[in-house]
Amino acid sequence: xxxxxxxxxxxxxxxxxxxxxxxxxxxxxxxxxxxxxxxxxxxxxxxxxxxxxxxxxxxxxxxxxxxxxxxxxxxxxxxxxxxxxxxxxxxxxxxxxxxxxxxxxxxxxxxxxxxxxxxxxxxxxx
Numbered sequence: 001x002x003x004x005x006x007x008x009x010x011x012x013x014x015x016x017x018x019x020x021x022x023x024x025x026x027x028x029x030x031x032x033x034x035x036x037x038x039x040x041x042x043x044x045x046x047x048x049x050x051x052x053x054x055x056x057x058x059x060x061x062x063x064x065x066x067x068x069x070x071x072x073x074x075x076x077x078x079x080x081x082x083x084x085x086x087x088x089x090x091x092x093x094x095x096x097x098x099x100x101x102x103x104x105x106x107x108x109x110x111x112x113x114x115x116x117x118x119x120x121x122x123x124x125x126x
Contacts, residue, residue, distance in 0.1 A: 031114030044091035
């Protein structure tokens with residue numbers, strides 16, 4: 001697995017970051033959130049490999065189900081740039097579509113079974 005440093009941003013450019021990660025093999029997830037957002041994700045990386053250059057105050061946090069994973073979205077354009085994972089909260093993944101110079105449609109991707117991690121009834125809003 002080859003890691004590189006990439007520059008990335010949300011759609012409107014409010015959130016800008018760099019990340020050291022591998023983009024292949026890429027991953028999709030079949031949980032209810034990932035299925036809806038349709039993102040192609042990088043391999044997992046340590047939090048210290050992600051540097052938010054600007055716009056940290058423009059990020060909003062969304063958590064659901066077991067409320068372990070932390071999914072971040074730009075509050076202006078709604079794009080998901082990265083998240084902290086549920087399976088291993090010390091690992092993060094980035095939305096490959098947010099990375100400069102990377103064509104997400106050219107990458108092979110597997111599907112992770114996040115749906116099997118759902119807690120019955122936990123998706124209901126309080």
